[in-house]
Amino acid sequence: MSIFALTLAYLRDRKLATLLNILLLTLGVATLVLLRIFASQLESRLDRDAQGIDLVVGAKGSPMQLILSGVFHIDAPTGNIPLETLDLLRRQPTVGQAIPLALGDNFRGFRIVGTEAGYLDLYGAELADGRLFDRPMEAVIGSAVAAGTHAALGQRFTGSHGLGEGGHSHEDTPFTVVGRLKPTGTVVDRLILTPVESVWNVHGIHHEEHEDGHEHAPSAEETHGHHHDHDHDHEARPAPAAMDSGRQAELKPEVTAILVRYRSALGAVQLPGFINRQTDLQAAVPAVELARILSLVGIGLDTMRVLALLQMLTAALSIFVALYGSLQKRQGDMALLRVIGASRGQVFGQVLLEGLLLAAAGAILGLLLGHAVVGVAAAIFPELRELGVSALHFDPAELLILLGALGLGLLAALIPALQVYRTDIARTLAEVQ
Amino acid sequence: MALQDEPLLELKAVHHAIGGRTIVEIEHWALRPGEHALLLGPSGSGKTSLINIVCGLVAPTGGEVRVAGERMTGVSALEKDDLRRRRIGLVFQTLRLVSALTVRQNLLLAQTIGRRLRDEADVDRLIGRVGLSHRAHGRPRELSQGEGQRAAIARALVARPALVIADEPTSALDDANTGRMLDLLFDSAAATGATLLVATHDERVRGRFAHRLELAARA
Ligand SMILES: Nc1ncnc2c1ncn2[C@@H]1O[C@H](COP(=O)(O)OP(=O)(O)OP(=O)(O)O)[C@@H](O)[C@H]1O
Ligand SMILES: [Mg+2]
Numbered sequence: 347m348s349i350f351a352l353t354l355a356y357l358r359d360r361k362l363a364t365l366l367n368i369l370l371l372t373l374g375v376a377t378l379v380l381l382r383i384f385a386s387q388l389e390s391r392l393d394r395d396a397q398g399i400d401l402v403v404g405a406k407g408s409p410m411q412l413i414l415s416g417v418f419h420i421d422a423p424t425g426n427i428p429l430e431t432l433d434l435l436r437r438q439p440t441v442g443q444a445i446p447l448a449l450g451d452n453f454r455g456f457r458i459v460g461t462e463a464g465y466l467d468l469y470g471a472e473l474a475d476g477r478l479f480d481r482p483m484e485a486v487i488g489s490a491v492a493a494g495t496h497a498a499l500g501q502r503f504t505g506s507h508g509l510g511e512g513g514h515s516h517e518d519t520p521f522t523v524v525g526r527l528k529p530t531g532t533v534v535d536r537l538i539l540t541p542v543e544s545v546w547n548v549h550g551i552h553h554e555e556h557e558d559g560h561e562h563a564p565s566a567e568e569t570h571g572h573h574h575d576h577d578h579d580h581e582a583r584p585a586p587a588a589m590d591s592g593r594q595a596e597l598k599p600e601v602t603a604i605l606v607r608y609r610s611a612l613g614a615v616q617l618p619g620f621i622n623r624q625t626d627l628q629a630a631v632p633a634v635e636l637a638r639i640l641s642l643v644g645i646g647l648d649t650m651r652v653l654a655l656l657q658m659l660t661a662a663l664s665i666f667v668a669l670y671g672s673l674q675k676r677q678g679d680m681a682l683l684r685v686i687g688a689s690r691g692q693v694f695g696q697v698l699l700e701g702l703l704l705a706a707a708g709a710i711l712g713l714l715l716g717h718a719v720v721g722v723a724a725a726i727f728p729e730l731r732e733l734g735v736s737a738l739h740f741d742p743a744e745l746l747i748l749l750g751a752l753g754l755g756l757l758a759a760l761i762p763a764l765q766v767y768r769t770d771i772a773r774t775l776a777e778v779q
Numbered sequence: 780m781a782l783q784d785e786p787l788l789e790l791k792a793v794h795h796a797i798g799g800r801t802i803v804e805i806e807h808w809a810l811r812p813g814e815h816a817l818l819l820g821p822s823g824s825g826k827t828s829l830i831n832i833v834c835g836l837v838a839p840t841g842g843e844v845r846v847a848g849e850r851m852t853g854v855s856a857l858e859k860d861d862l863r864r865r866r867i868g869l870v871f872q873t874l875r876l877v878s879a880l881t882v883r884q885n886l887l888l889a890q891t892i893g894r895r896l897r898d899e900a901d902v903d904r905l906i907g908r909v910g911l912s913h914r915a916h917g918r919p920r921e922l923s924q925g926e927g928q929r930a931a932i933a934r935a936l937v938a939r940p941a942l943v944i945a946d947e948p949t950s951a952l953d954d955a956n957t958g959r960m961l962d963l964l965f966d967s968a969a970a971t972g973a974t975l976l977v978a979t980h981d982e983r984v985r986g987r988f989a990h991r992l993e994l995a996a997r998a
Contacts, residue, residue, distance in 0.1 A: 347880070347884050347885075347887035347888035347890075347891055348888075348891055349892075351884075351888075352877065352879070352880065352888055355879040355880050355884070356879050358879070359878070359879040675878075676878070678874050678878075679877045679878060679879075681874065682874055682875075682876075682877060683877070683892070684836075684860070685834070685836075685863070685869045686864070686888075686889045686892050686893055686934075686938070687860060687861075687863055687864025687865070687892050687893045687938065688860070688864075688892050689856075689857060689860040689861075690856065690860070692892075771836050772831045772836040772837045775831070775836070775871070775874065776827070778873065778874050
């Protein structure tokens with residue numbers, strides 16, 4: 347029988363209060379852990395999605411919207427810009443790489459993105475099977491698309507107009523799956539990638555093999571070759587394309603956004619101003635918009651964090667009340683321990699240990715509960731799995747939460763423990779006798 | 780043997796006053812090993828106060844207390860705690876056991892703290908000696924008055940103290956139980972080699988002790 351076992355006996359002796367103390371702390375810790383896991387996974391996911399993209403060029407409008415639609419593939423695009431913009435950008439000496447994106451359609455909620463092979467390299471995406479698209483109407487699908495649609499290689503599908511589910515489908519211009527990607531933990535997992543020309547085809551935009559300026563993208567060159575051979579029979583149809591809202595009379599090839607990587611740091615100085623001076627264009631910096639997004643999300647998270655912290659304080663207070671009340675009844679016990687030969691330090695430590703054990707139980711259970719909730723949430727919502735949210739991932743900040751909870755437990759026990767430390771045993775004995 | 784001759788308890792010019800009023804005043808008194816003694820005096824004569832001083836729970840305003848040759852006065856609180864832990868077992872009339880633990884657990888705890896070792900067989904033997912084997916796993920509040928007293932004696936002896944001090948162990952008991960209580964104290968002390976110092980104003984126990992320290996009533 348040790349002081350430790352005695353402490354457990356006291357905790358067991360007031361079961362209800364002990365359970366309540368632990369429960370309160372568990373809930374507070376679980377909430378903090380949950381918030382931390384979601385916030386950090388969301389942040390690192392957004393970081394990964396935006397990494398390597400220095401600038402996004404698109405139609406005038408909200409820069410946030412341009413980034414949301416062009417980088418993270420949420421929200422609607424700001425509009426379209428002429429294809430010539432791509433050549434304009436590629437002619438700039440400060441531009442290292444310019445990748446076009448053409449949006450407008452989806453297949454079962456997964457966005458169809460007309461682009462070039464360079465887009466895959468941006469995210470280090472590798473093929474799980476099949477091959478890369480090399481002509482219009484060939485599609486490479488992300489891992490989440492493959493899992494969500496069960497599309498096999500060679501599978502044909504038609505896109506639906508719009509960026510969400512629903513919308514009329516483009517029955518006469520089916521895509522063929524030629525490749526499937528390995529999971530990347532980025533937005534690519536949710537995308538259907540195809541040459542830009544596919545998107546024009548679907549929306550009946552006549553496009554000819556245009557002049558050079560594609561030195562940077564050999565695959566695009568190749569695409570154009572094939573396009574020349576096989577796809578010339580597509581004539582302009584007046585399709586109600588998102589690609590070209592309003593100006594149906596004359597449909598020109600357009601793109602939705604262009605992702606830019608600078609060749610040199612000078613690009614950051616010159617390019618955004620240059621783009622924004624063009625009447626129909628705007629340039630948005632992902633890093634800037636991401637910081638804004640995170641600060642907006644952060645306000646919500648902070649509010650919840652404050653509530654969770656309040657809950658932990660409540661838990662600490664309940665530990666204090668329980669311990670204080672229990673010690674009022676245990677004065678005789680404490681005097682007896684001293685009479686047996688326990689030192690002041692030992693009885694002080696015994697009370698601290700009681701607070702610490704409560705806190706440790708609450709902290710560990712809270713940690714487990716937090717991860718269990720993450721696990722259940724990830725099992726229910728595939729979006730979370732895509733985000734890379736996993737119950738088995740431990741964040742270093744959780745250690746801090748753990749230490750914080752233990753600290754609160756110690757703090758709650760400190761005043762009662764000090765009181766025990768200072769007790770005059772002779773007086774207690776006289777009162778108890 | 781020199782050690783044998785050394786008093787187990789020695790009081791030298793011990794004086795204690797609270798608020799200018801003298802409560803304890805003893806010129807010299809010594810208790811040798813094996814000399815079970817009675818601390819006798821009417822209510823208010825300072826018996827409990829003297830016990831607190833001997834145990835190091837109260838520092839006297841003057842004088843010196845030695846337990847088994849070691850000073851209990853004029854040393855640090857930690858040293859007092861340590862000396863008490865090693866040498867003294869205390870039996871109170873009402874304060875007996877830690878409430879959250881069973882009788883057996885109480886004895887194991889007292890053994891761990893007092894003797895810094897774990898000897899379950901010894902604990903069980905002691906429980907058997909005081910006749911509580913059937914109540915070993917009972918909680919303190921479930922014990923009868925007599926059972927509680929016996930448990931308190933076992934708890935005081937489990938750390939094998941050289942000096943066992945009991946404050947009013949019999950004042951609440953009837954004649955028969957007082958006799959049994961004293962038998963138990965003497966038997967247990969004999970078994971563990973402890974020396975008894977029993978404080979009481981109970982004249983019934985006077986005849987059982989050869990040695991005594993009488994405190995006068997204070998006006
Ligand atoms: N902390 C204290 N403050 C003031 N007076 C005290 C204190 N402790 C004891 N006394 C006084 O000292 C005197 C001796 O008290 P003590 O408890 O030692 O007597 P006692 O012999 O044990 O009496 P009893 O037989 O009734 O237990 C009493 O007059 C008591 O009022
Ligand atoms: Mg008394």
